[in-house]
Amino acid sequence: MADIIKRATAGTMESSDAYVEISPAEGLEISLESVVQKQFGAAIEAVVAEVLEECKVANAKVTVIDKGALDCVIRARVETAVMRGRGE
Amino acid sequence: MKSSKVVKSIQEAVALSGLKSGMTVSFHHHLRNGDYVLNMVMEQVAAAGIKDLTVNASSLFDIHAPLIDHIKNGVVTTIQTNYMSSKIGKAISNGLMKSPVQFRTHGGRPSDIVLGRTPIDVAFIAAPSADCMGNCSGKYGKSACGSLGYAVPDAMHAKKVVVITDSLVQYPLLDWSIPESYVDYVVAVDEIGDINGIVSGTTKITRDPVGLVMAQRAAQVIKHSGLLKDGFSFQTGAGGATLAAAKFLKDIMLRENIKGSFGLGGITGYMVDMLEAGCFESLLDVQCFDLKAVESIRKNPKHQEISSIHYASPSARSAVVDSLDVVLLGATEVDTDFNVNVHTDSNGYIMGGSGGHSDTAAGAKLAMIIAPLFRARLPIVTDRVNCISTPGQDVDVLVTQAGIAVNPKNKELALRLKDAGLPVVDIHELKAIAEKITGQPKPLPKGDKTVANVIWRDGTIIDTIKNVPTEGGTL
Structure with missing residues (x-):
């Protein structure tokens, strides 16, 4: 699978959406900021990690700013950011 | 002198x-x-x-x-x-x-x-x-x-x-x-x-499709409640969905030629429109929310100022809320016992208060809550609200986009709504539907210091609000 070759983003800061930024890095680094951190922080981190694994991303810095997005939205935003980061 | x-x-x-x-x-x-x-x-x-x-x-x-x-x-x-x-x-x-x-x-x-x-x-x-x-x-x-x-x-x-x-x-x-x-x-x-x-220039009705579905359902609930007839009285909040419900209600009242008696509350331009269209004989106003309401109370003798005592005091010989038929209210959370929270936000921080919520809910014959199934991933229906602002005994109906929950104490209303073909569901079911979509939220950590007491209208403390603990500490 192709590496993340450039900085890319997906999503918005609107309520119920998530904004995902991905950029090249050594190893995997995920950071999350969420309006529902207390209630769903761990669940969101798990789903982000899961999508990255499915997409076979091993080296990237991923920042997620979550505004209360559902899992399906988070998955879609992360996948899109990965594709854009690979220049696809 | x-x-x-x-x-x-x-x-x-x-x-x-x-x-x-x-x-x-x-x-x-x-x-x-x-x-x-x-x-x-x-x-x-x-x-x-x-x-x-x-x-x-x-x-x-x-x-x-x-x-x-x-x-x-x-x-x-x-x-x-x-x-x-x-x-x-x-x-x-x-x-x-x-x-x-x-x-x-x-x-x-x-x-x-x-x-x-x-x-x-x-x-x-x-x-x-x-x-x-x-x-x-x-x-x-x-x-x-x-x-x-x-x-x-x-x-x-x-x-x-x-x-x-x-x-x-x-x-x-x-x-x-x-x-x-x-x-x-x-x-x-x-x-x-x-x-x-x-004052705000104009209060706008929601264009959010979920809000409109809830508003339409709420108007249907009022229509089939048995209360919507000549002499009908009504209060609504200024939130987008409750205002939209007022618009649908106005359409029904005009179509069916129903002459209400009074509109109550914090008054918006929307209630002024209803007065001017003949939906009500009068408006009783404890606070104006927008310029249209201010102009109306100045010019229209049918738009009458009332004191907060007259509006809602439980120890007055009577108050207008005691004569109210229907009130439409919002909520940040509702629990399966129909208790409503309007004091704290999804992280436990204070961001509101009862205002007239519990007074009108206690007084009105039909107290309705309009709220979406979930808001920014947080289900509205919980096992227990983080703060009881209005006790469930005073709340009759919760209207969401996924169905209408009727307080079990109100069997006759549930039957009326079912007969009218409205989607009446158990409140536990609303919680389950929401959690299927959002996942189950972890409960909020609460601090051990009481930062506020919620004093119900009769003077009893119905709940306390605790501090929000900072990461890793209690205060």
Whole structure:
């Protein structure tokens, strides 16, 4: 699978959406900021990690700013950011 | 004979009023987030070296954030209010005060003032127009806000009353809200508030499709409740979905030629439209939310100002809420026992208050909550709300986009709605549907310090609000 070759983003800061930024890095680094951190922080981190694994991303810095997005939205935003980061 | 009660400045009025450390000052909130008066007064009070005050304000908004410093400096040690927006609310939730905030309701506050449970030493009335003897009104002047209903119990029962105006008119001001007989001092200032924060230009109806579905369902619930007939009375909040419900209700009333008796509340332009279209005989108004409401209360004799005592006091011989048929209300959370939270946000921070929520829910024959199934991933229906603002015994129906839950105590209503083909579901089912989509939220961690007591309209504490613990610590 192709590496993340450039900085890319997906999503918005609107309520119920998530904004995902991905950029090249050594190893995997995920950071999350969420309006529902207390209630769903761990669940969101798990789903982000899961999508990255499915997409076979091993080296990237991923920042997620979550505004209360559902899992399906988070998955879609992360996948899109990965594709854009690979220049696809 | 006194020929004028006008004094030079707020500073002088504070001095003449005899205000001393340990006393209580009061304010009303008709200027909402445009109010300059509370801050101007508290600045003078602090400058005079007065400490340990109780501030009894019908509501507090973000503009009143300077109160936070007055609390830190020991000028203010107790707060009594019916509503607090998020800026001060967050500071309180972080443990700012030693003694818990006392939250009352719009009916409970005047009741406790009249009964002498919360005596006021000096009341400060923000008056958009006043004369030199203190007759004052909210309907006229550059800062016109309409009704002054919440200020009436303060004016009647405070030991001293100071009227602060930016429009001093010739004596006598006619059509007063508060007569001179209650007023000790009058102060003229340049500006009592910022008109942009006092009233909104127009209140807009939601265009969100989920909001519209809920609104349409809510109107159907009212239609089939058995209450929608000649003489019908109604109150609604100013939220997007509740306003949209009012629009659908108006369509039904006009189509079926139903002549209601009165609209109640904080009044918006939308209720004015309903009055003018003939849906109601009158509007009873304790607070105006927008310019259209202000203009209407000034011009239309059928649009009547009422005091907060008359609006909702549980200890009055009667109050208008007791004659109310239907109220539409919002919620941040509703639990499976129909208890409603309007005090705290999804992280446990204070960002609201009952206002008239529990008063109208208690008085109305049908108290309806409109809320989406979930908001930013957080299900509305929970096992137990983080704060009980309005007890479930007073809530009849929860309307969501996924179905209508009827309080089990209300069997007849559930049958009526089912017969009308409306999607009546068990409230537990709404919780399950939401959690299937959002996942199950982890419960919020609560601190161990009580930062506020929620005092129900009869004076009993129905819940307490705890501090929000910071990461890794309790406070």
